[in-house]
Amino acid sequence: MKLLYTVNSPYARKVRIVAIEKHIDVTLQEVVLTDPDCPVKNHNPLGKVPVLILNDGDSLYDSRVIVEYLDFHTPVARLISQDHSAKIKVRRWEALADGVCDAAVSVMLEQRKPEERQSQANIDKQMEKVTRGLEVLNLDIFKKKWCVNETFGLADIALGCALGYIDFRFKDMNWQDKYPNLAKHYSVLVKRPSFKQTMLVG
Numbered sequence: 543m544k545l546l547y548t549v550n551s552p553y554a555r556k557v558r559i560v561a562i563e564k565h566i567d568v569t570l571q572e573v574v575l576t577d578p579d580c581p582v583k584n585h586n587p588l589g590k591v592p593v594l595i596l597n598d599g600d601s602l603y604d605s606r607v608i609v610e611y612l613d614f615h616t617p618v619a620r621l622i623s624q625d626h627s628a629k630i631k632v633r634r635w636e637a638l639a640d641g642v643c644d645a646a647v648s649v650m651l652e653q654r655k656p657e658e659r660q661s662q663a664n665i666d667k668q669m670e671k672v673t674r675g676l677e678v679l680n681l682d683i684f685k686k687k688w689c690v691n692e693t694f695g696l697a698d699i700a701l702g703c704a705l706g707y708i709d710f711r712f713k714d715m716n717w718q719d720k721y722p723n724l725a726k727h728y729s730v731l732v733k734r735p736s737f738k739q740t741m742l743v744g
């Protein structure tokens with residue numbers, strides 16, 4: 543199996559952490575999305591990372607499908623509960639964490655445009671999604687050791703990747719002071735080797 547990824551994609555990081563936690567051997571191929579020869583579009587018509595290329599040449603996307611595939615691939619260290627109601631809770635945490643990343647990525651892309659073409663209204667709208675999302679995640683994690691069923695799992699990984707991305711892109715927003723429950727959870731997650739090995743860089 544080969545994973546096409548970029549080092550600073552929070553979605554690709556989620557997949558890499560899942561593979562590490564489950565001890566699944568995945569060959570990593572870093573790509574540059576702006577490169578005209580970037581192979582991603584040959585495997586995902588949407589042109590987005592992560593993409594998992596299976597040994598038979600078939601490809602899987604997006605990150606939510608890939609993590610489900612990997613979790614089923616081996617029963618070692620289950621990250622998504624088999625119980626339906628717990629699984630729905632896990633997927634909801636993931637949806638909100640990924641949604642915070644979607645909004646944060648939109649802000650970053652808007653801010654990269656030449657200043658005269660930037661839309662402050664769009665930046666504000668996307669930042670509101672980030673802050674509303676973080677507020678709800680902060681309330682939901684209150685007094686919990688792990689997100690779902692008192693067990694480390696995909697919900698914690700998705701949350702950790704979203705917080706890592708916010709920390710990486712918006713250092714000066716002081717999210718750790720504003721959302722202390724999230725800060726506490728993050729401080730536990732970043733001690734795991736899977737998080738340490740996949741720190742965002744740049």
Ligand SMILES: N[C@@H](CCC(=O)N[C@@H](CS)C(=O)NCC(=O)O)C(=O)O
Pocket residue numbers: 550551552553554575588589590591592604605606640647
């Ligand atoms: N929902 C997708 C989001 C993937 C995504 O947006 N990836 C970004 C990198 S962080 C990307 O490839 N962007 C390139 C583009 O949109 O053309 C997932 O969970 O995999």
